[in-house]
Each structure stands twice: as structure tokens, then as C-alpha cells.
Amino acid sequence: MGKRSRKQIATEHDKNKQKDESDEIVLAPVISSDEPPLKQAKWTNKERVLVFSSRGISHRARHLMIDLRTMMPHSKAESKMDRKDQLFVINEICEMKNCNKCIFFEAKKKMDLYMWVSNCPRGPSAKFLVENVHTMSELKMTGNCLKGSRPLLSFDKEFDEHPHWQLLKELFTQIFGTPNHHPKSQPFFDHVFTFSISDNRIWFRNYQILEEDGSLAEIGPRFVLNPIRVFEGSFGGPTLYLNPGYVSPNEHRRLIRKQVAKKYIHRVEAKKSLEDRKPEYTYPSDITDDVFVTIRPDK
């Protein structure tokens, strides 16, 4: 292609201009591919959850914590807290990290796992005993979802019955629900968190939505929360609710051991109580009744 002379180019430009003016075509705005895509709507619901644990946590609980962090894009991680520090220190840690909610896993005796959920500056907070933990990496959990997609939250009808359940429901909604337009969230809805109440405990399940008509596959993790207490403040303060049916794991173990040990003693006591309960005479009878009884020979 040879160089075109300046005159030629100028005339062409003039021609185009004339064309535009004469035809009066309003050209549509052209979007070039170099421009960045349309910005998402703003993220207004600023929820940040701090998820961390104390020392002495078992590997299963650690994996549960990691799974929760994966599921919640609005979560932040923190290194393990020393058991020496008191619990209200957590409020300060949350403030430093600019988080307004917290999930804290406390492991005792390397066997028992407790979970604190709290709304950090002012409360309320709740302490649970975590049971029946299954992590996401178990091979029976066949579902999968987008990392950071917003979950649908499904609550049992019983959550509306009592005030302590209502309070916990609100707390869970704010903690587990990913905020709208969060920068790390993904646009589509492909999983649902289920909170159900059974046997005075909260059962958590995470299902993948396979089809819009309702077929589901479990993704994991799954755990059971046994509520212990609900506090007015964050990690402290007066107790609002105490679970009457709660038996601490220590006491539970103690009772089992006692049962085994006391087997013999129970048996002895049972025998003794039978003796005490037994009346001396089953029914009143007179010894002189059989004086005139004659025993006839059998025919």
C-alpha cells in the first residue's frame, strides 16, 4: 500500500463530513472491547465475619473451619488464639480486623468443640457445643458449588416459635448470608444452607441446587449445634437464655462411667429395696383357720 498524498486524505475526510451532515444519521455509541465492563452495583451491607479458633483444635474441626471460610467469601481468617487470653479480647481482635461478626471455635481436651457466634461490638452472642462434624472433603458429599456464590438460607418453621430461636435465626442470617454485591461473591445461586431444629439442637446442612425443580446434592460441611447459653453482650454479659436440657460433655462422660461403675451397687440396692418393700404378710390370715381342715384322700 503506497502512501496516499495529504490532499487525497483531506478530501476524503471532507467527503465523510459532508455525508454525515447531509444524511443526519445519528450513530449509536460504540463500545470498544478495551473498556472495563460495567461496574457492579455497590456493596452496601457491610458484613465481615472473623472465623478463627483457639489452640488445641483437632484436624476435623480445623477442616470444618476452613470449609466455612471457603463457603463464606465475606469471612476473614486469624491465627490461633492462646487459651491464656480471656474471651473479651476477641472483641478487640474483631475491631482491629474491622469485622462486625465472629465465629470462634474453642477446643477443649482435644475432644470437645465449642462454637461461639457473636455480633462483635454490642452483642448478642451464643455458645454452642458442636457435634457430628462432617467436612466438605468427605467422598460421600458429592455436590459442588461456585466458590463464593450467595447461598439461600432455609430455616425450620420452629425458628419462629420461641424468642431464643428467633434471635439465633437473625444472628445466623447475618453471619452465614453473603452480602449482596460483595466483591468476592459470584453471581449465580447454586447452593442452599439448611438450618433445622430437631431434638432441641440445630442441624446444619449445605445442598447444591442441581435442578431448579428441586433436586439437590449435599456439598457439606454438616454439623449439629447444641445451644448452651445466649448472652446479652459479645463474649460475655448477662445470660439471656440457658438451655435446660444441656449436659456438658464432661458430665456426660462422667455419667457413663458412673453407670458402669455403679452396676454392682445398683444391684445390691435394688435387692435391698425389694426386701424393704416386701410386706411381712401378703394377706392377713388366721393360724387357727386350718385346725379343722381334714385332708381327704384322693379318689
Next chain:
Amino acid sequence: MVDLHDSSDSEELDSDEELQRAFARGELKTGLNYEARAPKQIINNVSGMKQKLAELQKNLDWIEQLDLTNGPAPAPGGQEEFTEDEDVSNNDFKRELRFYRQAQASVLEGIPRLHKLGIKTRRPEDYFAEMAKSDVHMKKVREKLLEKQQNIEQRDKAKKLRDLRKYGKKVQIDVLQKRQKEKREMLDAVKKFRKGQKNKLDFLDDNTEKGKGKRGGGKNQDNKVQQPNKKRQYKNQKYGFGGQKKRSKQNTKESAADLTGFNPKVNQSRPGFNKNKSGNKNKPNKRGNKDKNKRPGKSQRHKMKNKR
């Protein structure tokens, strides 16, 4: 049954004297006395909780929270899987089913609601993004599922094979027994015939007819009698029914006196007898005179005799 009342480590240890005094007053009864446990602490600050709830609540649109409250969805078959009051906490299957149904109900309510708000819920096929579980992990999951399925299939196959083998063995035994029975009957019939009890040879005809009827139905055979193949016949002759005939007697009185195989030209001539006769010059034979008059060998004679 756990005995919660038996606490030997209580704070107040009642001494014997105290107990005696209480009994005298009439506060204690005879029999075993259990120490009642202190009533459990019950804290249920309803008003406080309600206040806290009001403080905590943020009145946002549903789209921000995405929370749904519902009971379990109805089962597709129309049957009731579990009643409302039933305690399903110990029945694993029913419990999980109840949670599944609850999630289903939420999905059936939530997805249309999102669609109404104009939000796409379905991930398009070409949208590739990071998943919560890695591809490697999902591959392992798939392999495990496949393995389970294959195990089931293998077990089914093995079961079928075992059943088939049992059936096949049964059929084999039946057939063998039938054959043995036929053989026995045949032998008996032959014996009877030989001993003169039976005049007719009808048992032979019956068998072939029966055999034909069964086997010749489908085939397009001619009137040829079904025979085993030549090899089988030879073997039968050699080893069956009485063993070798080779070393048994071959001549009877009649066969020795039989002169049909006697050709005087071959057997009654002297060698060189016919050399000078007129006919020989015209026809030079291939073999030579010797060979023309030669007597065939034993096996050839045997064959010729049997053919007759």
C-alpha cells in the same frame, strides 16, 4: 437408667444423729431415701431477647438476606413420609429426608422469587469459575461412585452366574441320568431278546422313531437313519458292547463251507499255466500275469466278505 440422685459428694453430709432427729420429728419415712437434686437453673429472659433482636435486626430487602422459613416440602409420591410430631432425631433416614424436603421447599420458593426480581439463578454452561471443591477432588468423588456401582454390578453378575451354574448342573445331571436309563433299558431289551423272551425287535424301532420325532422336527433331513459319525461307529465297534471282536471267532460252519469267494481261475491255476494260451498275446496287461492271478491280502478279503 442413669441414677442422677446418687451423689455421694454432696456438700452437706447428713450425720446419723441429724437423721435420727429428723425421723423422730416425722420428716423422714422408712425405706430408701434419696437426696433430691437442686432444681436446675432456668434462665429465659424473653423481654431481653426481644429487645436484643430488635437492636440486631437490620431492615433490609429480602434480596440482601435471602432467608426463607418453611416446613418440609410434600413428597412427590403423595405418601406421607413422616408426621409432624414424630421425633426423627434417632431415625437417620427420616431425619435427613426431612432436612432434604425443607431445603427443597426453600428452593421451590426462593428461585421463582429471584426470577421475579429479574436475577439469573442458573449458571450458563460456558461460565467457568473457581469452584468450592477442586476438580481433582470431584474426580475422586466420581471414581468412588463408579466403584460402588461396579461393585454392585459385579455382585449381581456373580449371583446370576452362580444361579446359572446351579441350573446348568441340574440340567446336566438330568440328561446323564436319562441317557443311563435308556442304555439300561436297551441292554435289558437286548438280553431279553437274546434269551428268547421277546420275539420282536420293536424296541429298536421305537427308539429311532422317538429320536426322529424330537430331532428331525426342525431339521430338513432325508430318510437316513441318524447314526453317529464314522469315528464313533468305529470306536463303538472296537470298544463297545462286548469289547473287541477281532480276536473272537470269525468262522462258523456255514462260513467255512461257503464257496462264493472261490474263483477257480485265481485259486485253481498253477503259475505260468495261462502263458501259452492264445488270449494273452493280444492284451498285454499293465501289471503282468502274475499280478492278475494274485490272491488279495487278508484285510482285503475281510473287507470283501463284510461287504457281501
